Amino acid sequence: MNKKFSTLLATLLVAGGMSSASAAVTSPSTSTPITKIETTKAYQLYGGLDQLLVMTKNANGQYNVEFLPANQVNDLASSLWTISYVTNPVGGPDFTLVNKATGCPLSVNLKDLTVTPDDIKVGGNISSWKWYPAVTKSTGFTYNDNMALKSYFTTDSVAYLTYSGNTVKAAKAHANDLASIGGQLTLAPYSAAAYVLSAKELNTKIGTDPEGQSFKLSATPELKIGTNSSLGNIFTKNTLRAWNQAAVTNETNFDLHSGFSNWNSTSGYVWLQVIDGKGDDKPCEDTYIMADTAYIDGLHVNNQDFVQFTDTTRAIKDIANGEDYLKSFQPGRNGNSSLFKFTYYPTEDSLAIDVLEYNKKAATATSYLGKTTVWTDVKTLENSVILNQLTTANELTLAAVPTGVSRNIKFTLGEGTTNRTSKDNGVYVIKNKKGQYLAVPIYNTKLSGWSAAEWVTVDADAQDVMRMPAYQWVAVKNDSMTVDTKKISSMTITNREFAGTAQSIQLRQNPGAEYLFTQEIIVPGDSLIVEAVPASVIANKELGYLNLEDAELAVMTYNFNYLHSYADDKFIGMMEDSVLNVKDGKYAFFMKESKEANYGFTSPYVAGLKQLTRVIYTPYVKTANGDRYITIDAEKRYRMTYDEAEAQKFYLKENNFYKPASKEAAQPYYAFINVTETADSTKMGSADQDLNVILRDQVLNETRTSAFAVVPNDAPLYRRFNTELEGAVEGQEDATKILKFKEFYRGEYLMDENNKKFQDEVVNYVGIERADKATGLSFYVDTVVVKGTAGHEQKPQYFVYVDRVVVDPVPGKECQEGDNHVDANGDPTDAAHCVHATPSKAGFTVAKYMVSFADSLSAKDADKLYKFGEYTRVGFVKGLHIGDSLYILTNGFENMEASKLDTAAIRANYKATSNEFNIIDLKAEHTDAHHNYTWSFRYTNPEAAAAVDEDARRFLIESDKKDADNDIAPSKAAWLKSQNGCLVLSDAATSTFENAKTGGDNALIFNIEVGSENDLATDNEEIATSEVTVIAGAGQVTIANAAGKKVVVSNILGQTVANTVITSDNAVIAAPQGVVVVAVEGEEAVKAIVK
Known part of the structure; x- marks a missing residue:
């Protein structure tokens, strides 16, 4: 959503009847074609027989997509769409179209699609569409070359839209067949026609503030006296009340009895009363904004003088038929210079202000309205409020603006006196005065749109809404353009788990009141408590569903503990006929896990909000005959099977958070949502009146939901010797x-x-x-x-x-040689x-x-x-x-005395003889x-x-x-x-x-x-502690435990290689590669293979 979209358009998004939105929408066919699709703008999508694509909400809170003739569209916002796109080198950009009235994207559910077109059910998993090959077109996007929307969900399968009369439908087809399918929905983007606001629409902010009596404007750029302007902005500094000229005063419609002769020929122009707490209740004699009979001091450019505005001109009251009426303004004033027209351009998001007429100074004085004056030159064309930027000081004035040229100052409709308020963008739980929470409970999840939302009574001892995204709402302001509009912006609230359940609401709070209220999601005037969800919960992407650690899945088994108010020791078990129940048995299940999949709603405008993820689990039990899986029999009973093809798959959705009497802390309990590839999702549940408490497949809209704790099987599989x-x-x-x-x-x-x-x-x-x-x-x-x-x-x-x-x-010994110590590198x-x-x-x-x-x-x-x-x-x-490390001793080391073994020598030998595999890390x-x-x-x-x-x-x-x-x-x-x-x-x-x-x-x-140590399976008392050992190495033999003895080493031919008396118990003698014979004095000669 374009967060710079103004309050004026944002207010069109709120559900309910709105006076301004009830006017028929003008066909865009005569508009100048746009040449670039911009994500910051809102467009009408035109095609068919002078038809517009619209999205509306029906009485059940469900969203409908229709293709209506332009003259039958009575709600401007329903026909407006923001268009975002992601560049894609294959097939052109991927477009997402979001309706401004509902905040919902044009989307369909793949699961609902067949090859036969059917009505769209908004809120599905297909919301990205191929459309135009590019977002720019030099000749403009026009009705004559409008293009179809389609979405490829596999490389050769495509979803497409079609229409019959006013109804939009969706279907799927093979990609190769798409070109031959007739009746496809083709659209072109157009700018929406301008829209003139009435006095009531201004004061009530397009009907979103029904009790509104006034309004304020903000502007971009903002003019600040002493900073970038000498005069400031007279339209934004005042709170204003708009009045229509009329024959009779009607305060409900903001009609004011006018003494002007042209009262019925100036439709669309309004008076702007200054609301300042002084005479506000006497509009026929209060002060008004007017185009002034004075020029801006020091501003004279190209022989032109620039008119300024005043807010001190007072109305003159008269009485007719016992009723006050506004006769005129202070003597010498042109009453028409107090009449202003507010025109809104939805696509450009700009609000333009024009004055009916004003006077400029003539060369000579003449009579005007009974007075002699030089201000007699009446201007009716140079009447657009603009920003003069020819000097360092920027000032508001009037000038002619050519058709198609944007004005250099943009006004935004804001509050006057109001009870409207807003919340920061964030995630919230919402309660009513009964303490019920707004949520999408499991039994409503098959409903679409807002009809899925319900006020739910929560047992605080058995449920925790901070753990359940279906009870949480992502709230995003519809207008963040200025500081003032942020404070009172309406908000779109979207269920965190079910993105298709969304509503635009206006929060309100009366002065001094503790609670909020709204008109849209609760009985008007009823109290609301809107509580922020902690940052840690917002950042938890695994919230709401079971997500076991990957490392546990291969090694852990789990028992499914049934939640019941009278017993906490019941688990899913199996009866003799393989049917599952929750009575006396206790089965231990392994769990197969799918890849993580995204679900729910997220928004870039909520800091720290993570995309939610969940996984599908397939429970199974290992047996000697193979794995057994949960399946469903013809009587809708859950039972066990060896056929993996029949295995049921489940999302485990948290439904309760409860502390049973036998536990020290609360634990989550999950509903088993069956998502096996079937026509519809169901849930596992029991009927307690069934004496065997058999588990059955139940429809989701069954109000009662069975829940189970997933408990690690506490029966140890292996013995640990620690008791x-x-x-x-x-x-x-x-x-x-x-x-x-x-x-x-x-x-x-x-x-x-x-x-x-x-x-x-x-x-x-x-x-x-x-x-x-x-x-x-x-x-x-x-x-x-x-x-x-x-x-x-x-x-x-x-x-x-x-x-x-x-x-x-063996402890080390410090150097005893003085104080100047160095290491092997000579460093201190x-x-x-x-x-x-x-x-x-x-x-x-x-x-x-x-x-x-x-x-x-x-x-x-x-x-x-x-x-x-x-x-x-x-x-x-x-x-x-x-x-x-564990060294498996070989190469003679296995025969050495333990105290004389040196791991450095072992490593060196094993490396030289390619025996490093005997060193286990x-x-x-x-x-x-x-x-x-x-x-x-x-x-x-x-x-x-x-x-x-x-x-x-x-x-x-x-x-x-x-x-x-x-x-x-x-x-x-x-x-x-x-x-x-x-x-x-x-x-x-x-x-x-x-x-x-x-x-x-x-x-x-x-x-x-x-x-005991006195009864070991073998003992070491007979091991010789001085046994001579010969260890073959690379180009050498090592002779251990033979100090002082004569050693003769000969090759295989009997030639003497070495003949010496060795002086250590770890003597190394060079030897040729191959077999050598080593004879140690007093020992039998042995052969060794030198590498």
């Missing part, structure tokens, strides 16, 4: 635990594999057997992921390990960072970590070492955990994805997991999942299982949770017992 059952200590709940894993059915325990049939000389496996078969049963269980990821609350991940050696950190530093300081060393843990060998299945001899039949085995690998891998070195403990019965009884907290030990499944709670995954007595992982492609959790062949079910 007394696991030996947790308060304040250190997630500290490392020592636990035993006991199989539920046979009572066997996880342990170091001791069955020789399943052992290997190189690989250390995990096994399962009776307690009396083990050297130890306890494992360290250490947290890896218990916070910081989307699903950490649902799926904590742990290290499981044995043979733990903790190497304590402190003692702790000096080159002579001893750096500190971080502590770390070395242990044998339980891992899945799934990442080793392509290695040499994998079938023998890492598989048992078709199943992946589980074992131990030695690792070093420091900070956020735990921070980078801190996700909900499964890992071969971490384990999660999946409850077989989450609903019972809150029990304090260990027996009820049974779990599966989970490793990986089927590739396409979820990271959290996959329906198919790899769990620990026993295959003919050998501990392996189940096949993630075929092993289902539904089977595994009930004791099927897919997995072992475990409980825990608190363990």
